[in-house]
Amino acid sequence: MKTLNVNLGQRSYPIYIGPNLIGEPEFYDRHIHSSQVMVVTNQTVAPLYLGRVLANLAGRQIAQVILTDGESYKTMASAMQIFDELLSRKFSRNATLIALGGGVIGDLAGFSAACYQRGIPFMQIPTTLLAQVDSSVGGKTAVNHPLGKNMIGAFYQPQCVLADTSLLNTLPDRELSAGLAEVIKYGLIRDAQFFSWLEDNIEALLMRDAEALAHAIERSCANKAEVVAADERETGERATLNLGHTFGHAIETGMGYGVFLHGEAVAIGMCQAADLSRRLGWLNDDDVSRIEHILQRCRLPTTPPTNLDADRFLELMAVDKKNVDGKLRLILLEEIGRATLPVSVDVDTLRSTLETGSRK
């Protein structure tokens, strides 16, 4: 087992990475300091793993909220369901909330923990690759609004994260690939060596080779942890984590949540960001091909849906929260392994990329 520490002063926390972690009582005993524990999970994950988590919590007062699976349940209504249960069970501000699930559960449960009585401790047990490398690290929590993803949320840190690689054995292929999109992102934005390693090992990852997965999770989390530790509230380098996300959010919103997985939309968005970076003279054709190729090997989409034309894209991107005072600012690539800070992009150049993409 590997332990990574995310350094945030008083709010620092460890990420444990390795096989069979959820069955180890020591993690729960070390990080839960209350007799009241609520587990938030969903109907897909509960039959697989809830019992194994609860087995470590004997003697405590347990509450559970089991939501229907899916991004469409990452709403304030679901958060209210959690608050209702916490209050009707008279859970105090010392109660611990455990998020057992993918990014939707982590974001929703984290936001609920941030707001319940102005903040109760919570513990993350991410069950997807995407959540293990991305949404469980960095303290971003949120629910969606009909007019935009993650529009209501909080920065809030967990007590710890258990990134149990054994949980990935039950993950559908499509979700594994979506998680790899975010893994590849870390190589692209700040770790050229890791990107090369991924090019050499992508087949092993797709075959769920345990050692390769552990390395990929560790490098991704380490990269993200370094960025977050340096910039907790996203005023500087942290924005680079959004490579491909402004495009990706537009795709998710435009198509309706659930049509594309988040990682799939980000894969397309990274290709669009790469194309734009090539137009600005930073990447060459070969760089763009390497990026598209590794994503294609993961069976990820690399071009936007044909029914989102450039005008619709621009409209959808205008409400994204990276938009500051009417100027569209995007994260691009100076080279593979080095992202820009947000740069203001000329609308005509952006339009060229959007039109090229949808014509491919």
Add this chain to the structure above:
Amino acid sequence: MKTLNVNLGQRSYPIYIGPNLIGEPEFYDRHIHSSQVMVVTNQTVAPLYLGRVLANLAGRQIAQVILTDGESYKTMASAMQIFDELLSRKFSRNATLIALGGGVIGDLAGFSAACYQRGIPFMQIPTTLLAQVDSSVGGKTAVNHPLGKNMIGAFYQPQCVLADTSLLNTLPDRELSAGLAEVIKYGLIRDAQFFSWLEDNIEALLMRDAEALAHAIERSCANKAEVVAADERETGERATLNLGHTFGHAIETGMGYGVFLHGEAVAIGMCQAADLSRRLGWLNDDDVSRIEHILQRCRLPTTPPTNLDADRFLELMAVDKKNVDGKLRLILLEEIGRATLPVSVDVDTLRSTLETGSRK
């Protein structure tokens, strides 16, 4: 005009205290760094002061949400109304939110600002004495839940607070008195000299003497700012600000929000805390009388409603968020001007106080 600084490192902010502040453009220009501004207020305050605030915001993109007045609108539904408006107007994460109103508006708008896109800047213009001395200082924001007050919230600091004493000229007598309950609280918990000053000047305050009000607001804010600066997240001394509040919240919840004003419920709660402090040998009969007397001179209630018996009180207090793991912990007084940290209270002694109170 006086300026008090609340020292919270990067999140420090000034409180400006004095007459006719809302008409001064310099405060808005100094603290609003975006072209998008939303004002959240209510139907009582809007006709009196909204125009004067908006007059200072010419040239900016303005949105406004005007809620029905009252604690019953301090809900997640109202927060959602604010989010809907911010998103439909495509307001970015740099937009500034102005809270123009009493504690309900301040808490609700502050919570909405804390959550919108994980936090946008906000400015407080409290229009009641209670909000000026209490809810605008310290970063506590929240909405109510049917099962308890302030159960969903965040710690979030404003850019600045304008405590404009001229706004108090339109405040109903009953609300002025409710605000004085919190002013008196600051004397009780940590400032015996201020408590004596209040005993000497309570009539001037009730007659809205401008100089007396400014002094009372300044001393209250200074006391609260010192406590908050020392203990932002309420792990130590800050808990003393809750003197009377566990009782008070039980009264508000038990009677239904809106029957008692918050300050009225706290006035009763402070008398109950004083009675309990006497039973534990800390206060003498004379101390308790001084406390009851000054509250009575403000025409504040000092005994609980007869239909809340001891059993009902105990039940209501069990869900209060100061309740840690089943033990009831209360702030009491060691003497006038010195509060205890939360102390575990024997249920029989507590019951004696609750029974005495309701029989008076």
